[in-house]
Amino acid sequence: xxxxxxxxxxxxxxxxxxxxxxxxxxxxxxxxxxxxxxxxxxxxxxxxxxxxxxxxxxxxxxxxxxxxxxxxxxxxxxxxxxxxxxxxxxxxxxxxxxxxxxxxxxxxxxxxxxxxxxxxxxxxxxxxxxxxxxxxxxxxxxxxxxxxxxxxxxxxxxxxxxxxxxxxxxxxxxxxxxxxxxxxxxxxxxxxxxxxxxxxxxxxxxxxxxxxxxxxxxxxxxxxxxxxxxxxxxxxxxxxxxxxxxxxxxxxxxxxxxxxxxxxxxxxxxxxxxxxxxxxxxxxxxxxxxxxxxxxxxxxxxxxxxxxxxxxxxxxxxxxxxxxxxxxxxxxxxxxxxxxxxxxxxxxxxxxxxxxxxxxxxxxxxxxxxxxxxxxxxxxxxxxxxxxxxxxxxxxxxxxxxxxxxxxxxxxxxxxxxxxxxxxxxxxxxxxxxxxxxxxxxxxxxxxxxxxxxxxxxxxxxxxxxxxxxxxxxxxxxxxxxxxxxxxxxxxxxxxxxxxxxxxxx
Numbered sequence: 027x028x029x030x031x032x033x034x035x036x037x038x039x040x041x042x043x044x045x046x047x048x049x050x051x052x053x054x055x056x057x058x059x060x061x062x063x064x065x066x067x068x069x070x071x072x073x074x075x076x077x078x079x080x081x082x083x084x085x086x087x088x089x090x091x092x093x094x095x096x097x098x099x100x101x102x103x104x105x106x107x108x109x110x111x112x113x114x115x116x117x118x119x120x121x122x123x124x125x126x127x128x129x130x131x132x133x134x135x136x137x138x139x140x141x142x143x144x145x146x147x148x149x150x151x152x153x154x155x156x157x158x159x160x161x162x163x164x165x166x167x168x169x170x171x172x173x174x175x176x177x178x179x180x181x182x183x184x185x186x187x188x189x190x191x192x193x194x195x196x197x198x199x200x201x202x203x204x205x206x207x208x209x210x211x212x213x214x215x216x217x218x219x220x221x222x223x224x225x226x227x228x229x230x231x232x233x234x235x236x237x238x239x240x241x242x243x244x245x246x247x248x249x250x251x252x253x254x255x256x257x258x259x260x261x262x263x264x265x266x267x268x269x270x271x272x273x274x275x276x277x278x279x280x281x282x283x284x285x286x287x288x289x290x291x292x293x294x295x296x297x298x299x300x301x302x303x304x305x306x307x308x309x310x311x312x313x314x315x316x317x318x319x320x321x322x323x324x325x326x327x328x329x330x331x332x333x334x335x336x337x338x339x340x341x342x343x344x345x346x347x348x349x350x351x352x353x354x355x356x357x358x359x360x361x362x363x364x365x366x367x368x369x370x371x372x373x374x375x376x377x378x379x380x381x382x383x384x385x386x387x388x389x390x391x392x393x394x395x396x397x398x399x400x401x402x403x404x405x406x407x408x409x410x411x412x413x414x415x416x417x418x419x420x421x422x423x424x425x426x427x428x429x430x431x432x433x434x435x436x437x438x439x440x441x442x443x444x445x446x447x448x449x450x451x452x453x454x455x456x457x458x459x460x461x462x463x464x465x466x467x468x469x470x471x472x473x474x475x476x477x478x479x480x481x482x483x484x485x486x487x488x489x490x491x492x493x494x495x496x497x498x499x500x501x502x503x504x505x506x507x508x509x510x511x512x513x514x515x516x517x518x519x520x521x522x523x524x525x526x527x528x529x530x531x532x
Contacts, residue, residue: 038140040098053090056083105141106148109134113151149182156187157201172201176210183216183240190222203230212236218264221247228256231263241266245273257303258287265291271298275326293317297344300324308333311362315340322347325359332358343367350374351397369393372424391417392450395424414446422453 034041034049041049063080100108113130131151135142145151155175176184188202202220205211218241220227227248244264248257257274269292287309293299293316300323301310307329317323321344328350341364348365350356350373372395394417396410410425 034093038098038138041093046094049090049093053087053094056087056090059083060087102144102147105144106151109145109148110150146178149179152176152179153182154185154187155205158189172204173208173210176208176214179214180210181214184211184214185217185219186211186215187219188221202227206230206236213239216240217243217245219243219245219247223249227260231259235263235265238264238266238268240268242268243271244269245275247275247277249277258291261287261291267292267295270296272296273298273300273302275300275302276304287313294319296320298322300326302326305329306333307331307358311340314342314363317342318344320345324349324351326351328356328359332361339364341366346370348372366390371395373397389416390419392419392421394420394422395426397426411446414448418447419450420448421450422455423448423451424455 034045060080060083063076063083109131113134131145134151135145152175186205202222205215215238218238241264244266246257246260248260257276261274274287287303287305293313296317297319299317299320301313302324304327305313310325310329311333314320314323320342323345326349339362343366345365345368347370348368349371350359356373368390370393371391374397394414396413414420414423
């Protein structure tokens with residue numbers, strides 16, 4: 027019995043068939059003892075001893091029932107998948123460092139021998155190397171544990187996130203330098219996300235550049251001063267022949283200026299590009315002209331005016347998703363570039379000139395999100411309707427930050443006998459930035475009249491399952507409709523979210 031208790035109660039090992047029968051018999055014996063002790067308790071004048079024995083029997087029953095738990099019979103592969111599901115989130119959602127012994131995955135290897143064996147033989151559990159720094163953390167200095175963290179993930183690809191936190195923390199570049207110096211890291215890292223200041227990365231540029239054999243995703247969140255060429259030097263240092271996705275975000279602790287990116291960077295190999303940096307319009311055009319294989323592009327600090335010198339019209343034949351945020355006067359980009367296969371467009375529709383719509387290719391769009399910043403009334407809505415009239419293939423439509431008065435007056439005075447035909451529209455989202463005096467008009471009939479006007483201007487035969495439904499009017503003047511989704515539309519929404527399309531609309 028002692029050997030059975032040592033083997034099963036002190037480990038998470040599953041019992042054998044013979045041991046399982048013995049455990050069941052033990053539980054029956056303890057349950058019988060509990061019944062006997064209950065009858066003895068009623069006939070004794072000093073029941074303390076009986077109570078203690080009964081409590082011990084109940085605790086033993088609970089302990090031995092744990093041994094028979096179905097969890098112990100899970101195959102090691104399934105247990106490893108559970109570990110991965112619980113531990114491996116997105117890179118930026120982690121709040122603990124990978125080298126913290128109090129947190130997974132290291133913590134899981136300290137529970138018992140079984141869990142340690144499962145953890146060390148589950149490569150995906152160790153594939154995320156996340157290092158978070160702050161003033162509250164002790165100085166790490168050299169980190170001999172790095173190789174021990176990398177080895178269990180073999181041969182799985184590595185994702186690495188290094189956040190220096192407070193820019194006065196000096197250990198972050200040490201971690202990065204030591205990681206790059208490990209051949210196994212450079213050969214297997216697939217995603218690299220660096221959130222640092224320029225002085226943290228400056229010493230790195232004096233070392234021989236590493237050879238990244240499988241680096242596909244690079245994200246740089248950099249705080250820079252007056253170092254226009256620094257980002258370009260970092261790109262050159264971290265260059266990889268397999269790089270496909272690049273995100274650059276720069277914050278400035280001095281006066282903002284236009285940075286300079288690497289002139290000879292292989293932009294043609296990128297399929298995803300997100301830029302949140304201050305660039306001159308001419309350099310942005312030069313970069314996009316080289317991105318001949320680009321499929322998704324996000325521009326979050328687009329220059330307000332087009333380049334002074336003339337550029338020939340350029341076609342980006344592979345671009346499918348384009349997100350433009352930050353400025354109203356973005357139409358100049360459509361004067362220079364053509365996007366024949368664009369399917370998702372998310373942009374700020376400011377005070378666009380009418381002639382801009384003539385060069386904006388929208389016939390292939392299936393998903394459209396417009397952020398309307400104009401203060402006009404019917405003129406602003408008329409611009410939106412003209413934009414939609416060129417997009418007959420749209421399946422999902424999102425209109426953000428519309429002014430309530432402009433919406434109502436625009437719908438009222440717009441000709442109802444010439445609606446915008448959107449025969450494929452399935453998803454409609456409208457958010458109102460400000461109602462003003464229009465709130466009383468909307469609430470008068472519960473919003474049904476406004477809903478009917480929207481339907482009549484979009485399509486006369488808009489299906490009821492896809493029509494917008496009046497939801498709620500907040501005290502702060504924010505109003506939105508959410509669609510009455512049919513089952514097929516719900517499935518399509520789930521697919522869009524799974525494919526990452528809806529994440530652009532967060």
